[in-house]
Amino acid sequence: MAKLSLSRIFDSGRVIQSLSKLGAGDLEDFILYLADFASQTVGAFRKTLTVEDNLDSDVRTVDLKHSQILSINLQTKKVPKHVWITKVVPMSAAPLSFAWQMGTDATLQVKAVFTGTPTDPIATTLIILF
Numbered sequence: 001m002a003k004l005s006l007s008r009i010f011d012s013g014r015v016i017q018s019l020s021k022l023g024a025g026d027l028e029d030f031i032l033y034l035a036d037f038a039s040q041t042v043g044a045f046r047k048t049l050t051v052e053d054n055l056d057s058d059v060r061t062v063d064l065k066h067s068q069i070l071s072i073n074l075q076t077k078k079v080p081k082h083v084w085i086t087k088v089v090p091m092s093a094a095p096l097s098f099a100w101q102m103g104t105d106a107t108l109q110v111k112a113v114f115t116g117t118p119t120d121p122i123a124t125t126l127i128i129l130f
Contacts, residue, residue: 056130059086063121064112071107078130080108087125093118 056078064070074080083100093114100110114122 058128061123061125064124065121066114066118069109069111071103071109073107080128080130082129083110084127085124086127089123093122
């Protein structure tokens with residue numbers, strides 16, 4: 001089943017416009033689409049959808065070393081629009097600064113400076129938005 005997303009909601013308006021141009025034989029596809037959409041809407045109201053269901057994103061947990069660049073292979077040709085840190089373990093090593101860029105080899109390069117200058121890698125969860 002396709003996931004509920006804002007683009008699907010807007011697409012339903014286009015489908016309804018197209019329905020006025022369809023013959024009776026094409027009505028079955030529209031009814032199946034509408035039933036699927038209704039099912040997803042019920043799921044949304046029951047709070048079974050997640051952020052990942054509605055965003056074109058990738059969530060990665062990586063081990064970042066203090067003030068060192070880490071290259072991450074995204075396995076996609078999409079270029080990120082935003083990269084955010086969402087979790088750091090241990091919390092005592094909170095990030096003071098964070099930067100990212102796309103490398104010449106099409107990898108995502110990330111770098112963080114942590115509190116207290118830790119020597120061990122810090123488990124860091126990133127959300128990469130496309």
